[in-house]
Amino acid sequence: MATHSHQLHQGDSLRDAAARRMAERGEQWTDMRAAVFDALAGFDKPASAYDIAEAVSKSRGKRVAANSVYRILDLFVGSNLARRVESANAYVANQHPGCLHDCIFLICDTCGQATHIDNDKLSGGVREAAEGAGFAEVRPVIEVRGRCGDCS
Structure with missing residues (x-):
């Protein structure tokens, strides 16, 4: 198997790498984006936008709409912070957001x-x-x- 090297992040390191990646792309790392990313990174398997919205709602103490989460997830996928698992309509956090690959x-x-x-x-x-x-x-x-x- 052909491979390439990249740094895997987890926990605070992953969150910091995600925030840096957003800044590199000229995007703001807002509290809501951070909350969505933290929720996504907290799942141990692919999570739907509804799963993430529920987790963010619980952590923030107020309801967060899934359509808001979808918009943020689209931004994350475009910024290489998340990957979409098409067949499951779910997402996973990219543990190496600085590395663009298939x-x-x-x-x-x-x-x-x-x-x-x-x-x-x-x-x-x-x-x-x-x-x-x-x-x-x-x-x-x-x-x-x-x-x-x-x-x-």
Whole structure:
């Protein structure tokens, strides 16, 4: 498997890296964005906007609408702070927001856990095929469904 190096963040380090990434993109790191990011990073598997809205509502003591969370999640995906697991309509925090690369998710049909892996050979083949078909700025997202090692 082809790999590249990147620094993985967690906890306060992840939050700081996310705030830096937003600043690099000229975006504000507001209290609401921080709350949404903290909630997203707190889940151990992909979370829906509704899951995140509920968690933020509990932590802030007032209702937060899912449509507000969706807008923030769209910004996070565009800023490389989060990844969208398309088949689950859910999101995961990107533990290396300073590293832009393709996504390959291994998704467990039993427990819902999503594991992110890098394989430049596989995603590179998809990228080459898409570029050959005339697509520009290709960024593959590949999802493989099955059972994780714990559920097998």
